[in-house]
Amino acid sequence: MEIVYHGSKESGLKRLEPRKSTHGTYVYATPEKVLALHFSKRCGDDLVYDIGHFSIEKDGPWELIENVPGAFDKMYSNSSSIYTLPKETFKDLHTGFCEIVSEVSVDVISEEYCNNVWEGILKAEKEGLIKIYRYPNKPTGFKHDGSDILDKWRRYKNVFKKEFTRNDFNRLIYLHPNLMQKVNELAEEFGYDYRYEPNDLINIFQDRIERQLRDLDHEQYIDCAYISICSFFPELIPKIDELYQYYKQAIMEQEATQKLK
Template identity: 35%
Template sequence: MYYHASQVKNIKVLEPRISNHGIPLIYFSTKRENVLVYLSNAIQKYCRDTGFAWDGVWKKWGPYGFAKDGRQCIQEYYPDALAQTYKGVSGYIYYADSITDSGFEVKIPDAATSSQPVPVTGVEFVPDAYEAILEAEREGLIVIQRYDEMPEKMREWNERTIREEYMEAADHPEYRHFIRGCFPEIVKDLTD
């Protein structure tokens, strides 16, 4: 079984879209719990919640990695990131029995991609992505590293990375708006 998350209702056939990799793909996981993070994009939600208008391509925010045992590890890079991004957000997890693999290597455990349309064979409505993520944590399917538990070494990496991301995002004002709002102390001395 292949899983794909979306906020779009009533999809019957998943269609390839231009991806972060610059080619049209549909992304899937063979683990349902791994697609929960795609029910909301922190950048897009923050901008909408704060009234920042943007009609360009939204930068993606991938707040996760993988533990040594293969479980997805969602990381809070700023205080209350998980709740701010997912609480109250609903969406859909679409199922596909099979896909035509694109051959594109995404280097994400349990992920697959298709460059061909994929018929949907089932769908699950997720009323609250935050609650679904917490339930997956309780079931031991994912790990959540909360901001206040972040090791010092990771905090240092986070600060360096956020500063670099901000400087490299000159053509993405929505991303800079998100960074300024969620990481004010890290970028307070940087200017546009």
């Protein structure tokens, strides 16, 4: 019997049900166990990481790129389970990332618990299954300033007709403040009236802090953005640091309250 793998933050599942996602309502799986481990992460999108075969040797290990400082510490800080599934109901929709999908429920053959996903990723690297590029390192062919993400947005806009909101641009500039000038040019290219100055990062940073404190499970990458903003706009450090210290104190108070409960 051919098998495939599914990674999940949920443990103890005996049957996987189709869930609505980008491409439809499916159970997702992959024939590559290391990818199932990656997909079991607690958070992350292409603003903070890239994964793929980017080198000339396409049959080499998967390459995992950290696009903002400290993102992997947030993404992979959870435990997870890797489920082994029968392949028979799965088909390839060519979604990328070596994913296959099933339109029907799938019974679990076995479950492998992973206490720490990041430790699992590091183990996979030692086994030659994945190559990790921690920020700011990148494979050959990637733009050193990280502006590859802007090329992706152009493709999303021109090919898939995606519209980007002010919030989308706020998050882009918040995580990649070094791209401010290029982001302004991109917004103008798209016909949006969004334009950013360095001081705008203060309000955006404060907004992300408020979002994080309202919902601790929805990662806002506060620590990552703090490092980036302070690195590229040192004149903002006094105000950004004041907000950051407020955030750290608020997190400590929330954690203390949770312990009391």
